Amino acid sequence: MKSKMEFNIKPFHKKQDTLLGINLFFSLLNDSDLRELNETILSISKSGLARTKFVAVYDGKRAAYKIHFVPKLNEKIQVTEIHVRLESISIQRFQNYQKNLEKIRTQKEFKHIQATALLDSNLNLINFFNKNSLSFEKIIENKTGKTEFTNWVKLLFAGKGDAEIHLSAQLTGSTSLKISFSGFNTEKSMICLTIESEDYKDNNSNQVKGLQFNKNILNSIPADIVFWNMDHQYIFLNENAMKNADLRKWIIGKNDFEFFQYRNKPVEMALKRRETFNRVITSGEPAYLEEHFKTSNGDFHHLRILQPITDFEDHIEWVLGYSIDISSIKRIESRLLKMNLAVEEAMDGIAVLNEKSEYVYVNEAHVKMFGYTNPEDFLGNTWHMLYEKEEISRIENNIFPLIAKNGRWAGETKGKSKDGKTLYQEITLTSLPDGGLVCICRDKTEYRENKDRIQTAEIIADNINSIIMITDPNLKIQWVNNAFEHITGYTLNKVIGKHPGFLHGPETDKEVVKAFSKKLKQGNPCSAELLNYAKDGSKYWIQINVTPLYDENNKLKSFISVENDVTELKNAEINTRNALSKEKELNELKSQFVSIASHEIRTPLASIQSSSDLIQMFISSENVPKDKIKKHLEKISGQIFRLSSIMSNLLTIGKINLDKFSLNKNEVDIENFISKIINDFFGINADGRTIRFKATGTKRKSDIDQVLMSQVLTNLIGNALKYSKDKAEPEVLLEYLPENFKISIKDYGIGIPQDQIPYIYDSFFRARNVENIQGTGLGMVIVKKFVEMHKGNIEVNSIENEGTTFTITFPYT
Template sequence: MEQFISRVKSSLAERLELAQSFGKIGEWEFDFLSGSAIWSKEVYNFYEVDLDLPPVLFHESDEYYRPEEKTRLFSLIERLRLTRTAQQDVFQVHLPNGKVKWHRSLLIPEVDVNGQLVHMHGLLQDITDEMMARTRLKEEQVFFQSVLDSIPADIAVYSEDQRYLYINETAVADAEARKWIVNKNDFDYFTMRGLPLDRAYKRQAQFRSMLEGKEKKFFEEHSVKNGKDIYKLRQFAPIWDKQTGKLRYVIGYGVDITDWKLSEQRLVSSGIAMEASTDGIAILGADETYQYLNNAHISMFGYDAEEDLKGKTWRAIYPKTEVERIEKILLPLLMQEGYWQGETVGKKKDGTLFHQEITLSALPNGGMICICRDISKRRERDEEMQKLALVSNRSNNIILILDNQRRVDWVNDSFLRLTGRTKEEVLGTRFPSETPGWSNDNLPPWLQFGMHQHQHMKGELAYYTATGEEIWLQGEINPVYDDNGEFRYSACILNDITLIKAAEKNALTALHKERALSELKSRFVSLASHEFRTPLAGILSSTDIIREYADTIEDEAAARILNHTDRIAEEVLRMTEIMNNVLLLGKMDAGKIPFRPGSGDIHEFIQTHLRRVSTAFRERVRFNGPGRPVHTRFDPNLLDHILNNLLSNAAKYSPAELDIFVDLLPDESDGIQIVVRDKGIGIPAKELPFLYESFFRGSNTNDFHGTGLGLPLVKQFVDLHGWSIRIQSEENNGTDVTIIIPTES
C-alpha cells in the first residue's frame, strides 16, 4: 500500500511538473524571517539563470527590472503585507542578454498563529508569447487604424441595428467624439451636434433598404458646412457569415464628390445656358460636320430639330458664293489665328438669305465652335437710322448725340446753321464744359441733373453763337439704355425759342404795367370809399336830426318827412354797404385782407351770430345743428361776413313770410357742411357758372337792390380757409348754398 501511494505521488509530481512546464508556470518561496528564497526549475528557465546558482531577489536588481517596474513590484508586495491577501499583476523583465520578457505573478501570503506574515508563496507564468502577440496585434491595429484614417473617405462599421462599432478620423475628426459615438446611432450623433435629423432619417431608410435587399446600397447625400454645399456618395455594404448566413456587420463608405457634383452642375448650367441663349451655338467636328446645335441655331436657319442638321457640314446652310468666301478667306484666317469674327450671309431652309454676325473659335481636335446672331433687323435699323439722320439734318430742331462719357458724338446741320459753329469745333468735346457756346456757369440745373443721373429732363437754357449773340433754346435730354439696362448715350433735342422769350419779356413788362394800374385802381377805390363814407355819414346824421324835428310836429307834413327820411337812411345804408364791398374787393385784389384763423367751436359761433342778427331778419332764421361742440379752424371776421352775406341774400330774394334755414351737418368725407337754404326766386341754371364774377347779377333780380359783389367776396373768403363752396338752385324754387369744411381744417 505504501508503495502504491508513493508511486501515485511520484506520478502526480511528474504530471504536475509536466503541466507547469507546458503552462510555463514556475513556483517560488520566500521566507520573511530568513530572507531566503527557493525557485522551481521553470523560474530559473524564465530568467535564463543556471540552476546551480542560488535564487536572487531579482526585484531588488536594476539588471532585470526597470525603475517603474520595480516600483510596481514593491507596491504589489506592500499591498500583500497590508491586506494579508493574495495579489497578482503583470511585469516586464529586461534580461542581461537584451531579451524582453513578461510574466504574470501571483503572490500568496502565509501567516503564523499570531497573524504575523512569515512566508510568501508565488506562482510565475511566462506570458512573453502572449504579450508579444498582443503587441503585434496592437501594432497592426495602429497600422490599420492609421491606414483607415489616412484614406480620404468616410469609413464606419455598423452593427445590425445601425449602431457605430467604428468610425475613422476622416468621418469624425474629433478623437473624443469618435470614442463617444461607439454604440451610438446617427440620431444620437446629429442631436449631439445640433444638426437637422433629415440626413439621419435618409440614412436609416437606405440602411433598411440594404438589409432587405441583402446587397450594397449606394446613395448621394447633401449637406451645408460653413455656408458651402457638400456632396458625398455613400455606400452601405453588408458582411455576411458564410456558414450561418447571418449578418456580421455593415461597412459604411462615403467619398466627397463635391467637386465632381459642382462640375456636373456647371456643365448642366452651361448646357442650359447654351440652350437658353438667343445666339445660335454650334460645335463642329474635324470633318466640318455639326456635332451639336442649340435651339437658337436650329430655328435661326429655319429648321425644326437638331437631327435636321446634325451630321451635315456647314456648307448646307450657306449660299454658294458665301461658301467660296468662307473657304478661301475665313477658314485660313481661323486656322492661322484660331479665332475669327465678322459678318456672313446665311441661307435658311426655305432658301431665304439673311445677314448674321458670326464668331468662330478653333478647337484642339481640328473642329470649331460657331456662335452666330441674326443681324437682319439691326441692319434694317441701321438703314432706318441713316434715313432718320437725313431727316434730322433737314430738321429745324437742333439735335446732339452724347456718348456715355458726355462727349459730342454727332450733331445735325441745324445746330451748325443756327450757332455758326463747325463740326470740327464741336465733335469730341465734353459737353458742356468743352463745347463752344456753353459752360458750367450758364448751364441750368435741369440739364446738369439729367446728364449726371442719366434721366429724362427738359427745360430752357441760353446759348451763345459764334458771333457772341445770345439765343434761347428749349430742349430735353433723353438717356438711351441697351437691353441689359446699361446706359449707352444721350440724345439732346433743342428748339430755338428766342422770339418766344422776347414775347414773354414784352408780356411780362405789360403785366407789370397792368399790376401797377390795378394797384392804382385799388388805391383809388379805397380812397373813394373813404371819401364817400364821410358825406354819407353826414347825410345819415342829418336824417336823424330831421326825425327828431318831425317828432315835434303833429300834422300830416311830419308823416311825409319821416317817410322821406326813412328812404334817405335806407339808401345811405345801401350805399355804405356798396362802398364796404368795393373796399373789400379792392383789398382782396391787392392781397391785403388779413386772414387770422384760430381753433374754435363753429357750432357755438353760428348760434351766437344768428342770435345777434335775429332782429334784422325778423326772426325768420331756423338753425339745425348737432347740439354739441364742433371744433375746427376759422377766421371769425371772415366767417361772420360769409354768414351775413348768405343770410342777406336768402332774406332779400325770398318772400318775407317764408323761413330761412341754416344747417350744420357732417360731410360724407368726415368733414362738416354749413348749408343756407331758402325758398325764394332761385337762379336760372344757365347763370350758375357766373355767380362768382364781380358785379354779375341774375337776370331775375332787376327788382331787387344789389351790386353783384357779395358772392365773389364769399368765394374768396372760403378759398382763403381752404374750404369749398357749392350752389344748387332752381328758378322759382329756392337756393341751397353749401360750404364744405374738410377734415384737415
C-alpha cells in the first residue's frame, strides 16, 4: 500500500493535465521514496523553505527526476500551499547525486559530533551518549590518535592530566575534536568525558571559512553583500549591508522573518525575500527583487540580486545576495514619466523633428489639431505635409534663418488640416543640438475667423446705453462695454477675472441672487431686478437678462448679460409704494386717534364738565362751600393737565411720522441731569414714595439732546411709578462703561404679559392688565424713537406681577 501524502500540493501551472501528471508520478514511487517526500513536505510546511529532491521511478523503463517543492506563505508566515515542479534528469546524474548525498551525510555526522562518554579505570567504555549515529570506536579511528587519547585519560586517572585535549582531523581520521574532562564518580572508578567536534561550536562561522574569501575585501566593497545558508539564515554580512556591529553579530544564524520582527517592520517584505530565495534554490538561477523603503531621509529603492553558489558537482551550498541603490534611477524615471505625461496631456500641440525635418514624436493634441487620428501618420514624414508651397517657402527663407541665428522663433503660421482646411497656428520653434527642432503650436483659427465679428460687436456694444457683460462658464468677467464704466465707475482692466457679485452690497436681495445663481448653474437663461453698488458707493437698480452660449458640442462656453439701468423707475416705484404705505399708516393712526379720543379725551372733558356744573351749583347756593369748590377746581386743573399731556404726545407722534425732529446735542453731566429730572418731576409723589437713584463707574460727560432725553426719562420713570402703586420704590441705576453708559429704570409693579412685550412700541398699544390705569399707548413709541435718534438701544425685561426693568444704552458721543 502506497503512503498517502500528508500535505496539499499543487502544480506550478494550474492546468488539469499538469496536476494529473504529478498525481501519476507520485503513484509510481515506492514506499521509501514516498516517506522521504512526506518528510520533505512536512519540513517545508514548518520552515517555509523551498527544497529539491532526486528520485528514480520505473514506468516501463527506468527514469530519474528532480522534484522542486516551492511553498507559498501567508502574512502569518504560515505555509498555505506547496507548488511542485518535475524536472527530468539522466540516470547518471541521479546516481552521482546519490553518491554525493552519502558523502555529504557522512561529513555532516563528523562535523556535528557532540557526545558524552563514560569509561572505567581500564579504559573500557561503560556508556556512550551521542546525538549522531556514530559509534565511539568510529570517532577516533586513527591509531596515533587513539594512543594519544588513551595516554591522556590515564594521566587524568593519575591526577596529572590537563582538563582538555585537542585532536586534529589528521589524528582522528575524521574531524578535529575537543575532548574535555567532566569528572569522576565517588569511588573514582569511572571518568566522564565530553566530546565535541571543533566545527560544532560555530558552524555558521566555519561555513563562511569554507567560502574561502577575504572578509576585509568584502567589507571594502561599496555594496550590500550577504551570504545565506540553505535554511535562508544569514552566515555573513559585510559592513555596508549592516553598519551596526552588534546587530550584524546578532543576525548571524537568523532569517529575515526574525530580523523584521525584531525591527518591528511589516512582514510583507520578508515574504517577498523568502519567495525570491526559494526561486533561486529551485531554479539554480539568479533572481532579482526590487525593494522600496520610506525613511525620515526620504524614499529609497534597492535592487537586490540573489546568486546561487554551488560546489564542484553543481549543488547549491550557499546563496550570495548583493544590492544596488537605484534611488537616483527611480527619481529620474519618475521625473521622465511626469514630463512625458505632461507633454502627452498638454493642450498645445507638441512635436519633435530630426535634422532631416522629419517627425520623430508628436503628442495627442498635435495629432488632433491637424485632423489626424494616429501619430504614425506623422512619423517619418516632414513638416511640409502640413503647409502649402507658399507658406513652406516663407518658413524656409524667412523663419529658419532666424532660428539658426537666435535658436528660437515664435509667431504665426498658416497650415492646413488633413481635409485641406486652413489652420492658423500660434507656434514656437526651438532648435536642438543635433540639428532637430521642437515645435509647440496652438490652434488660432477660430480666433482669427471670429476676430472681425468680435470687433464689429464691440463697436456696437460700446455705443449703446445698456451694460453688456461677457463672462466665462464660472461667471468670471471677460469683457464689459463702455456703459459699464459709465454706470459703475469701474474700468475693464479692473474687473477682468472678477465675479459680478463684487457689485452687490448690504441691501442687495440675497434671495433673488440665490435664485438667479441657481438658474445660471443649470445653464438656463434668466432675468431679474437687482440693486447694485457703484465704485463711489452709490446704489443703482438694473434689469438684468443673461443668456448662456454653447459650443458645437453643446458645452457651455460663456454667458452674455444685458443690463439696463432702471434706477429712476425703481425709485419712482419705491416712492409711490412708500407714499401709499405712509397714507395707509396715517389712516390707521387717524382711526386709532378717533378711538383713543373717544375714550382718553372724552373722559377728562366729562370730568371737567361735571366739576364745572357742581361749582355753578355751589355758587348759586346761599352758603358757598369754598373747600368743595377748591377740590373741584383742582380736579379740573388735573384733567386739563391730562388733556395737555395727551395732546402733547399726539403732536409728538405726528412730528415723528413727518420726520420733523432733529437733535440739538450739547455736553451734559449725565448724573446731574438724571438727578435734576428726578427732583423736579418726581421729588414728592402722591403716595409718598420717592425714586432711588444710584451711579456706578468712572463719571463722564456725554453729548445729548436734553429736551428729548428729558422726555425719555420722564416717560419711563413716570410709568415705573404709575404701574407699581403700593409697591416698593422704583430704582434708577446709571452705569458708566468704557464705550457707553446704561440707564436702568426698575419697578416692582404689575409687569407686562410675556406675549404682549413685542407690541409695547406700537402706537396706541396698551397691555391687557392696564385697562383701568390712565394712558394713551404713545409714550413708549416716543421713547424708542428718541433713544434711536441718539444711536442708543432699549431693552425690556419683565415678569407679570413681579415688575419691569427698562435698560437704555447710549454712546458718549
